[in-house]
Amino acid sequence: MAYSDKVIDHYSNPKNVGTLDKSKKNVGTGLVGAPECGDVMRLQIEVDDATGMITDAKFKTFGCGSAIASSSLATEWLKGKSVDEAVAIDNMDIVEELNLPPVKIHCSVLAEDAIKAAINDYRKKNGLEELVFNEKAVH
Amino acid sequence: MLKLPVYLDNNATTPMDPRVLEAMLPYFTEHFGNAASRNHPFGWEAEEAVDYAREQVAQLIGADPKEIIFTSGATEGDNLAIKGVYEMYASKGNHIITCVTEHKAVLDTCKHIEKSGGEVTYLKVQEDGLIDLKELEAAIRPTTILVAIMYANNEVGVIQPVRDISAIAKKHGVLFFTDATQAAGKIPVDVQKDGIDLLTFSGHKMYGPKGIGALYVRRKNPRVKVTAQMDGGGHERGMRSGTLNVPGIVGFGKACELCRLEMAQDAERIGKLRDKLEQNLLKLEEAYVNGNRQHRLPHVANISFKYVEGEGLLMGFNKNIALSSGSACTSASLEPSYVLKALGLGDDLAHSSLRFGLGRFTTEEQIDYTVEQVSNTVLKLREMSPLWEMFREGVDMNKIEWAHH
Numbered sequence: 001m002a003y004s005d006k007v008i009d010h011y012s013n014p015k016n017v018g019t020l021d022k023s024k025k026n027v028g029t030g031l032v033g034a035p036e037c038g039d040v041m042r043l044q045i046e047v048d049d050a051t052g053m054i055t056d057a058k059f060k061t062f063g064c065g066s067a068i069a070s071s072s073l074a075t076e077w078l079k080g081k082s083v084d085e086a087v088a089i090d091n092m093d094i095v096e097e098l099n100l101p102p103v104k105i106h107c108s109v110l111a112e113d114a115i116k117a118a119i120n121d122y123r124k125k126n127g128l129e130e131l132v133f134n135e136k137a138v139h
Numbered sequence: 140m141l142k143l144p145v146y147l148d149n150n151a152t153t154p155m156d157p158r159v160l161e162a163m164l165p166y167f168t169e170h171f172g173n174a175a176s177r178n179h180p181f182g183w184e185a186e187e188a189v190d191y192a193r194e195q196v197a198q199l200i201g202a203d204p205k206e207i208i209f210t211s212g213a214t215e216g217d218n219l220a221i222k223g224v225y226e227m228y229a230s231k232g233n234h235i236i237t238c239v240t241e242h243k244a245v246l247d248t249c250k251h252i253e254k255s256g257g258e259v260t261y262l263k264v265q266e267d268g269l270i271d272l273k274e275l276e277a278a279i280r281p282t283t284i285l286v287a288i289m290y291a292n293n294e295v296g297v298i299q300p301v302r303d304i305s306a307i308a309k310k311h312g313v314l315f316f317t318d319a320t321q322a323a324g325k326i327p328v329d330v331q332k333d334g335i336d337l338l339t340f341s342g343h344k345m346y347g348p349k350g351i352g353a354l355y356v357r358r359k360n361p362r363v364k365v366t367a368q369m370d371g372g373g374h375e376r377g378m379r380s381g382t383l384n385v386p387g388i389v390g391f392g393k394a395c396e397l398c399r400l401e402m403a404q405d406a407e408r409i410g411k412l413r414d415k416l417e418q419n420l421l422k423l424e425e426a427y428v429n430g431n432r433q434h435r436l437p438h439v440a441n442i443s444f445k446y447v448e449g450e451g452l453l454m455g456f457n458k459n460i461a462l463s464s465g466s467a468c469t470s471a472s473l474e475p476s477y478v479l480k481a482l483g484l485g486d487d488l489a490h491s492s493l494r495f496g497l498g499r500f501t502t503e504e505q506i507d508y509t510v511e512q513v514s515n516t517v518l519k520l521r522e523m524s525p526l527w528e529m530f531r532e533g534v535d536m537n538k539i540e541w542a543h544h
Contacts, residue, residue, distance in 0.1 A: 003454065011454055017523050034541030035526060036486035038448055038475065042525035060525040064450035068523065113542075 003065055004099035010069035015076050018058040020044040028122025030114040039063030039107065041071050043114035045078055045086070047122055052082050059114075066104040070094050070111035078115065083122065087131065089115055143459045145505040149344075149498035150293050150321060150439060151463060155390070156346040156499070162393040163348065166386035174383045175374065185385045192392025199395040200319075200338060201329035202355050208375045209388055212352040213320040216339025217244040219354055219379065220316045223365025224285045224337070225252050228314075232282030236313075238262040238270050239481045240297075241289050245318055249287070258282070266483045267431035268297035272307060279311045286315050290322035290338075294478040294494055295430030296439025298322065305334030314363060320344050320352075324398030325406065325436055330355055336363050342387065346499055347394030351387030354379075401499075409497050410437035412506050416495060417442070419510040423517055425530070429479055429492060438497040441479075443488045446527040447520040452493065455516030460509055463494045487526075 003011070020027045026047045033040040039062060046056040057075035061068045073094055078086055094100070094108035120130040146154065166188060174189045176182025193204040210216045225235065237249055239261050249259045260278045262270050270288060279286075286308045291298045301317060308315040316337035319328050323338075324345030330338060341352035356378065357363045364378075371380025398405075417440045420426055425445035444452065449464035456462075464476075475489035484492075493513070497506075521527040529536055 008454075011451075014523060019528065031525065031539075032542055035490070035536065036541070038450075038486070038490040040525055040541075060523055060528060062446065062451075062524040062526045063448050065454040067448075068451060 006098050007065055007069040007100070010072040010098070011065040014059075014068060014072040016056075016058050016072065016079075017060060019060065020046050020056065020058050025125050026122070028118040028120070028125065030117025030119075030121060032113045032117055033063070033067075033110050035062065039067045039110060041067065041110050041114045043071060043074060043111070043118050045083075045118045045122060047083060049126075052084070054078050054081050054083065054086060063107065063110075064104070066098070066100055066107040067110060069098050070100075070107045071114065073097060074111045074115055083119055086115060087119060141504050141508055145460045145509060147495050147497060147501065147505070147509060148461045148463050149501075150296075150494060150496035152343045152349065153346045153498050154500060155343075155348060156394065156397055158397060159347055159390045159393045163386045163390040166389050170385075172385070174385055175372065185383075188385060188389050189383055192388045195392035195396040195399075196353050197355075199328070199399045200323060200340075200355060201331050203358065205376075206330075206355050206358050208354040208356055208379050209383060209391075210339070210352045210354050210379060211350055211384075212343070213242075213318060213339050213341035214244040216341075216352050216354040217242070217318055218248050219365055219368050220337045220339060220356075221245065221248045221252065221285065221287055222368055223378070224314060224316065224363075225257055226366035227364050228284040232280075232284045234258045234260070234280050234282040235285045235287060236260045236262060236275065236278050236283060237287040238264060238289075240264050240268060240292055240294075240478045241287070242293060242318060242320070245287055245289070262288075264481050267434075268292060268295050268429075268478075268482050269431055269434065270299060270304075272300065272303050275304065276307050276311075279307070279313060283311065283313050286313055288315075288317060290317045290319035290328065291326070291436050292430070292478060293321050294476055295441040295482070296321070296436035297430040298326070298434045298436060300434070301333050301335070305336075308336075309334060314361075321436060321439075324395065324402065325438060327402070330357070336361070337365070342391040342394055345394050345398050348387050348390040351384055351391045353391070405499055406437045409499070409501060412501055412503060413438055413440050413495070413497050415503070416440060416497075416506050416510060420513060423514055426517075427488070429482060429484065438501075440495040440497075441492055442495070443479075443484065443492040444517045445488060445491055446524045446530055447517055448490050449492055451520055452491075452513075452516055455519065456512040460512055462509075463496070464492060 022029045029044045031042045041061045043059045057078040059071040061071045091108040091112040170184045172181030172185035174185040197204040305315045314336045319340045323340035336357045338355040343349040427443045429441040479489040
């Protein structure tokens with residue numbers, strides 16, 4: 001399977017690989033996927049409590065090149081967005097940006113799930129109600 | 140100078156040896172005759188070339204030339220052997236024994252037979268990939284007509300105890316068929332010493348052309364017959380109709396001859412390179428060889444690199460190194476290898492494996508380059524892997540509630 005240039009670029013030079021301190025109250029962590037399924041994504045956001053802006057985002061991903069690229073792209077998009085804006089990131093935006101083929105759409109869904117899981121983790125830590133998201137049907 | 144890309148997927152197919160191509164060329168143009176044309180020199184020449192190749196092929200596996208049926212390849216041979224025996228020996232029984240790590244051409248043929256009313260036992264394999272001989276013997280019934288167990292596995296290279304298997308089959312009056320596609324030409328295979336009744340193999344796995352293979356069908360002790368699966372002119376003693384692929388057959392014959400003459404030295408040289416590759420890659424933490432390491436083809440290594448995913452790993456170097464994360468026949472799917480799962484590997488380890496298939500044209504320089512590239516990519520991806528971080532921190536990953544999807 002041929003990968004798009006953008007996937008190759010994110011795979012070769014991934015943005016924002018790393019770990020944020022999950023003990024901090026303003027860090028939200030989302031861990032999605034399963035080793036048995038061949039991909040696990042961990043996405044973290046750090047939020048400025050005063051402004052509600054995402055000041056930092058990091059990821060680590062076990063998976064194929066498309067999964068790595070999807071999470072790398074997600075962290076790029078998250079930085080500088082407000083938490084409310086981040087909720088609106090849709091997996092199909094990732095598919096479009098990275099030119100993912102149909103068999104790799106699940107990678108983008110995983111990235112969206114990871115964003116939402118990180119946001120909910122942040123909300124939970126800060127006494128806010130967790131948001132309820134509709135399941136994507138693509139898995 | 141190292142020429143890129145490096146080819147290490149010789150279990151999928153091998154490059155053709157230039158000496159094979161040279162032998163074939165005249166049979167496309169000058170000597171183009173139909174080997175079944177009995178009335179003119181064009182036919183005679185073609186027939187002579189086919190007869191000669193049939194001897195070369197037979198000699199590689201210790202058979203009589205009359206016992207060689209030319210086919211289009213191993214998949215056809217698998218189909219012809221299994222379906223052909225099933226139909227020919229229907230009055231004797233309808234039960235076949237095979238094993239779960241067989242190639243799809245065997246497994247799917249067996250599934251077909253089950254649909255048409257036959258019964259099939261799929262033996263499990265042990266952790267090292269070998270079948271349990273006691274289980275084999277226990278599975279034999281009065282209605283068993285065929286044991287179909289591969290000589291060596293295409294994904295892990297494990298060599299089955301063929302002589303023990305044939306002894307058990309013989310003791311119970313059951314025919315023994317083996318798919319020797321990965322073994323023939325690489326290690327000594329002898330239908331007499333090994334007690335094989337039917338055997339299939341293919342040209343393109345042994346430096347010959349694609350689209351040509353052979354099915355060995357024993358003629359003595361016992362005389363075995365298979366029902367033809369294609370109707371037509373009754374070529375190949377009535378077992379396989381269709382105009383003979385003369386250039387392919389000539390090339391296949393030459394390839395068999397080269398393998399027979401050069402097998403010992405090739406196996407020794409390639410085995411040393413494989414061992415070097417393996418030893419160096421096992422210097423990485425959490426890297427494991429899959430399958431039995433003693434009873435194994437000399438040119439194959441299947442290694443799992445825990446906490447990195449195989450497809451992601453391949454992407455790190457697949458522009459420069461041709462490798463596979465499973466068999467070529469199943470790599471279109473995202474499912475982990477059924478062979479590795481049959482060896483008891485968890486899905487996570489099965490997702491983390493690479494198959495290295497060395498060959499006649501593999502050089503030490505290529506192996507050194509591969510070790511370097513694969514090692515670097517594993518290290519890089521582990522830095523990116525949340526599972527590696529958890530492993531480092533001593534997190535028990537079995538206790539995490541993963542979101543299965």
